[in-house]
Amino acid sequence: MxxxxxxxxxxxxxxxxxxxxxxxxxxxxxxxxxxxxxxxxxxxxxxxxxxxxxxxxxxxxxxxxxxxxxxxxxxxxxxxxxxxxxxxxxxxxxxxxxxxxxxxxxxxxxxxxxxxxxxxxxxxxxxxxxxxxxxxxxxxxxxxxxxxxxxxxxxxxxxxxxxxxxxxxxxxxxxxxxxxxxxxxxxxxxxxxxxxxxxxxxxxxxxxxxxxxxxxxxxxxxxxxxxxxxxxxxxxxxxxxxxxxxxxxxRGANIICTLSGVGVSADSYHIAAPEPEGAGASRAMADAVRDADADPTDLCHINAHATSTPVGDIAEVAAVRRAFGSAADHMAISGTKSMTGHLLGAAGALEAIFSALAIRDRLAPPTINIENLDPDVDLDIVRDTPRPLGEGDLLVLDNSFGFGGHNVALAFGSY
CATH class of the missing domain: 3.40.47.10 (Thiolase/Chalcone synthase)
Incomplete structure (x- = not known):
């Protein structure tokens, strides 16, 4: 055993x-x-x-x-x-x-x-x-x-x-x-x-x-x-x-949150462009939630990769829908690169910190600079001001995608 x-x-x-x-x-x-x-x-x-x-x-x-x-x-x-x-x-x-x-x-x-x-x-x-x-x-x-x-x-x-x-x-x-x-x-x-x-x-x-x-x-x-x-x-x-x-x-450490699940996949589609239907990215997201022994309905917030590219943002939206279906309706989505810019190899780590602190403070950070929301974005985007995440146990996802078709999703949970 x-x-x-x-x-x-x-x-x-x-x-x-x-x-x-x-x-x-x-x-x-x-x-x-x-x-x-x-x-x-x-x-x-x-x-x-x-x-x-x-x-x-x-x-x-x-x-x-x-x-x-x-x-x-x-x-x-x-x-x-x-x-x-x-x-x-x-x-x-x-x-x-x-x-x-x-x-x-x-x-x-x-x-x-x-x-x-x-x-x-x-x-x-x-x-x-x-x-x-x-x-x-x-x-x-x-x-x-x-x-x-x-x-x-x-x-x-x-x-x-x-x-x-x-x-x-x-x-x-x-x-x-x-x-x-x-x-x-x-x-x-x-x-x-x-x-x-x-x-x-x-x-x-x-x-x-x-x-x-x-x-x-x-x-x-x-x-x-x-x-x-x-x-x-x-x-x-x-x-x-x-x-x-x-x-x-x-050692009596102060525990901020758990790193509950990890999902990794590859698109095997194009060296720079994302797979347009989000097949690989959705698999990483679903795997991270599954690895956390959780259900999509447990997921309340996603810190999205959201780089502000015309193709990439929509591909990620498609991936979220493909992974979670109607459960995505109730997830608060944040695009924090609107404030930080894209830190490339450090981006996913910084957004992991944001995910941990979102759990600590029960707040989803905002996405700024949205003047006209793309009609193809059928998710609940947190705009301009932070969003309270409510009571009870929280599960938060950090999405990161890279040239070469790399997809990584990290699931953080309440402790």
């Missing part, structure tokens, strides 16, 4: 984002419906004649938080992960844990792109002797997970999942897997991204994936609106401390 799998709980949260320098600051700004988007003031915007001139930068520069030696030795995306992980660890009460039972799982979509491109420019203009000796460990996609592992002595593995915009969410799901399989008691899990740079902007713009509302950056991200014209780049890091219930209770 097999023993029941461990219950996975969330005991700590940390973030640095376009809405705040901490998870709590970010959450309060989201509840207030604040936009973290602004015009870019970098000289390279005019130098390269970029068609998109705005993005969502961090509110708190890492230079105000980290030591100079840390900023010099780490690519910005690893810096963001370190800042978020330190906050999450303290928020969890700095747990005492056997290092061989502690793991890190920090994903990214692009990794150390700023280091890579800076090193290439140095090589091209100044020669190989001037390339920074730490360029390779800084640009590696696994450098954030490695940095977090080093910081906290995590020896149960330093894992890096790279699945485009679902990387952060998939890393959290993988962290839950490590605990459920008895491979770790505590996992520092999430995602980080720092890709506000002329090349990613030019590349996404060439795909016609970015909004071009240069005259109104704060209103550019408008999920579900008839005038939506693409997503916008954001940056930041978001980390959750996952823990087995047994370990958390033994």
């Amino acid at each position: 097999t023993s029941p799998r461990p219950t996975v709980v969330v005991t700590g949260l940390g973030a640095t984002t376009p809405l705040g320098g901490t998870a709590e600051e970010t959450w309060q700004a989201a509840l207030a419906g604040r936009s973290g988007v602004s015009a870019l003031d970098a000289g390279w915007v005019e130098e390269f004649e970029l068609p998109v001139t705005f993005a969502a930068h961090l509110t708190t520069p890492v230079s105000e938080v980290l030591k100079k030696v840390e900023t010099k030795r780490l690519d910005p995306f690893a810096q963001y992960a370190l800042v978020a992980a330190r906050e999450a660890w303290e928020n969890a009460g700095a747990p005492e844990v056997d290092p061989e039972r502690l793991a890190s799982a920090v994903g990214t979509g692009i990794g150390g792109v700023q280091t890579l491109l800076t090193a290439w420019e140095t090589l091209r203009t100044k020669g190989p002797r001037r390339v920074y000796p730490l360029s390779i460990p800084m640009l590696m996609p696994n450098s954030a997970a490695g940095t977090v592992s080093l910081e906290f002595g995590a020896r149960a593995g330093a894992h890096t999942l790279v699945s485009a915009c679902s990387s952060g969410a998939e890393s959290i799901g993988y962290g839950a897997h490590l605990i459920r399989e008895g491979l770790a008691d505590v996992v520092i899990a999430g995602g980080s991204e720092a890709s506000i740079h002329p090349l990613p902007i030019a590349g996404f713009a060439a795909m016609q994936a970015l909004s071009t509302r240069n005259d109104s950056p704060e209103t550019a991200s408008r999920p579900y609106d008839t005038g939506r014209d693409g997503f916008l780049l954001g940056e930041g890091g978001a980390i959750l401390i996952l823990e087995s219930e047994e370990h958390a209770k033994a």
